[in-house]
Amino acid sequence: MEAxxxxxxxxxxxxxxxxxxxxxxxxxxxxxxxxxxDALMKELLALEAAYPQFVTADSPTQRVGGAPAEAFRTVxxxxxxxxxxxxxxxxxxxxxxxxxxxxxxxxxxxxxxEQKIDGLTVALLYQDGVLVQGATRGDGLRGEDVxxxxxxxxxxxxxxxxxxxxxVLVRGEVFMTRDSFQELNRERERAGxxxxxxxxxxxxxxxxxxxxxxxxxRPLDAFFYDLLLWEGAASTxxxxxxxxxxxxxxxxxxxxxxxxxxxxxxEVVEYCREWEEKRSTLPWEIDGVVVKVNSLALQERMGTxxxxxxxxxxxxxxxxxxxxxxxxxxxxxxxxxxxxxxAILEPVRVGGSTVGRATLHNEDFIREKDIRxxxxxxxxxxxxxxxxxxxxVPEHRTGTExxxxxxxxxxxxxxxxxxxxxxxxxxxxxxxxxAQQKEKIIHFASKNAMDIAxxxxxxxxxxxxxxxxxxxxxxxxxxxxxxxxxxxxxxKSAENLLAxxxxxxxxPPERLLFALGIRHVGEEMARRLVGHFRDLxxxxxxxxxxxxxxPEIGEAIADSIRRYMEEAQNREFLERLRRAGLKFKAExxxxxxxxxxxxxxxxxxxxxxxxxxxxxxxxxxxxxxVTSSVSxxxxxxxxxxxxxxxxxxxxDLGVPVLTEDEFLRLLAxxxxxxxxxxxxxxx
DNA sequence: AGGCCTCGAGTTCA
DNA sequence: CTCGAGGCCT
Numbered sequence: 001m002e003a004x005x006x007x008x009x010x011x012x013x014x015x016x017x018x019x020x021x022x023x024x025x026x027x028x029x030x031x032x033x034x035x036x037x038d039a040l041m042k043e044l045l046a047l048e049a050a051y052p053q054f055v056t057a058d059s060p061t062q063r064v065g066g067a068p069a070e071a072f073r074t075v076x077x078x079x080x081x082x083x084x085x086x087x088x089x090x091x092x093x094x095x096x097x098x099x100x101x102x103x104x105x106x107x108x109x110x111x112x113x114e115q116k117i118d119g120l121t122v123a124l125l126y127q128d129g130v131l132v133q134g135a136t137r138g139d140g141l142r143g144e145d146v147x148x149x150x151x152x153x154x155x156x157x158x159x160x161x162x163x164x165x166x167x168v169l170v171r172g173e174v175f176m177t178r179d180s181f182q183e184l185n186r187e188r189e190r191a192g193x194x195x196x197x198x199x200x201x202x203x204x205x206x207x208x209x210x211x212x213x214x215x216x217x218r219p220l221d222a223f224f225y226d227l228l229l230w231e232g233a234a235s236t237x238x239x240x241x242x243x244x245x246x247x248x249x250x251x252x253x254x255x256x257x258x259x260x261x262x263x264x265x266x267e268v269v270e271y272c273r274e275w276e277e278k279r280s281t282l283p284w285e286i287d288g289v290v291v292k293v294n295s296l297a298l299q300e301r302m303g304t305x306x307x308x309x310x311x312x313x314x315x316x317x318x319x320x321x322x323x324x325x326x327x328x329x330x331x332x333x334x335x336x337x338x339x340x341x342x343a344i345l346e347p348v349r350v351g352g353s354t355v356g357r358a359t360l361h362n363e364d365f366i367r368e369k370d371i372r373x374x375x376x377x378x379x380x381x382x383x384x385x386x387x388x389x390x391x392x393v394p395e396h397r398t399g400t401e402x403x404x405x406x407x408x409x410x411x412x413x414x415x416x417x418x419x420x421x422x423x424x425x426x427x428x429x430x431x432x433x434x435a436q437q438k439e440k441i442i443h444f445a446s447k448n449a450m451d452i453a454x455x456x457x458x459x460x461x462x463x464x465x466x467x468x469x470x471x472x473x474x475x476x477x478x479x480x481x482x483x484x485x486x487x488x489x490x491x492k493s494a495e496n497l498l499a500x501x502x503x504x505x506x507x508p509p510e511r512l513l514f515a516l517g518i519r520h521v522g523e524e525m526a527r528r529l530v531g532h533f534r535d536l537x538x539x540x541x542x543x544x545x546x547x548x549x550x551p552e553i554g555e556a557i558a559d560s561i562r563r564y565m566e567e568a569q570n571r572e573f574l575e576r577l578r579r580a581g582l583k584f585k586a587e588x589x590x591x592x593x594x595x596x597x598x599x600x601x602x603x604x605x606x607x608x609x610x611x612x613x614x615x616x617x618x619x620x621x622x623x624x625x626v627t628s629s630v631s632x633x634x635x636x637x638x639x640x641x642x643x644x645x646x647x648x649x650x651x652d653l654g655v656p657v658l659t660e661d662e663f664l665r666l667l668a669x670x671x672x673x674x675x676x677x678x679x680x681x682x683x
Numbered sequence: 684a685g686g687c688c689t690c691g692a693g694t695t696c697a
Numbered sequence: 698c699t700c701g702a703g704g705c706c707t
Contacts, residue, residue: 334693342694359694361700386694386698424701520703522691552689554704631688645698 072144119175166231180219335439449515476580594623605640
């Protein structure tokens, strides 16, 4: 970029940032997301670094905080409330550790890791144990006097639990939980008031109400992190940050229960990693981890720079939202023939991983969001893993972006495509579309279907392209001679694959039924159908009425099964599977007691003694149903390690939650009673 | 017809 | 995980 141009861009960015600062800090009504704001700031920082001659004292990059609103009295903090330097990856944490170690003398070096709450910083002043002042951080030197509002927060003590002579200054973070935030927004929506963008803004807006009566109705909460000042206590002042935390807790100030004392930087890194992963399970939002040298003497010795202490650092999580550009929109064909557009993105880090693709679902989704090739878009993680395109940023349009048009022919086989009126999906009409065939084979061999290890997307592609198989039945005709010599196939891998194919013949018929991929017949319906008819041939020859008579099987499912069987190609396919020796008939079942019959279980989180599948299997063996979502009809939720949202749902609905131990005991008890019963039978 | 509840299908990255 | 849609109950 040429210098004159850079200068113009710098000025434009500054004006924009100032404007958004004002909206954010003064009016508490931001128009853009934090991520967008950060992007503006980052661009400005980069330009100023490249052109230092244009840096001015009043640039927003030189300012520590925002301007205080006029209505509150400003007060000077007894000690400056510094901000923190940031680390954006573990490498920067290691560098921090090296800097700390240079200053360490004989004392053992330990750190404290704390969640960095996304709220707003406050400083509370207690005089002889009584709360006399509460102030926002402001620019770090002077903040706003919000004492009256602070007093309304229930978790903040107006008096410390013991009388502490002299002045005590503590630093904390006021925040709102996600649940409270949503509840507040629901109320505001009902009342026709503007909504808060996120919990942070809701907390800030609530604390900065001119009328403390309003603040009192807002569900604010607070954690306290630092004892900044304790006058006249030189001899009793704690030696470490960890002890200071304990002291605050003793005094009745709420401290974050997840803080951790770490013996090394490696433990700190582990702590950061852990919370970056689990952040979404917390009731409050965190945007990073604050790392502090535990020894207060060492903190003192390391001192501060103009704006931040050298003995502390904030490890910032990668943002949950990020910007990137749509390079291309691909169209994939699934096993049901549905054409699914997929955005190929410039890789970008978001929510702890690098994202390069995101589904665009269907034509309507793209039209609604007006996503075009070349657009800059906002990406977010839906749930823990799956990235989604939130919206486009039209400001970044240059006019060269190309709108997406759903192809009129299947990109895999060239057949015409068809969209049922009223349906979102576009289907490929090609009867032997290779993309569809491949997806069907992959599904057939997948874990929950026939579980043929070694037959995944890559191998299926290879086998179909080489003309070795045309459908899943072809797998059972493969010979070692077909495979050996193929790229990435040696004698051993060929043998393994054939063994896996052979083993799959023993699968029970419900797996086979599911593997066929009949529309509306998933794992659960396959189990029910086999449970009822016991034989695939009986299912395929059943009349519509007989099918509908099965609980949970309605007309749509019955018709889908009949339609499948009317297709000559499918009937022939089934005969080939039969000849290969696959099981069409269910094993005779012994009449086992089903003590959990009629009970519905939901599993969440990871169990230590089982995989999820094994636990489900064990429950089904006892007659229980295992479903995937919690409702009023759920009898028990079994919660393992790191339970997901289902745990919360269970609590909300008052469904009993079993720990893994309780669950294991339940199984053991039931099996014991079962054994006794069968012994009595034998006698 | 509407309101559950559950299942099916598609989804990404390490 | 999140949609959308099927099935069943009121």
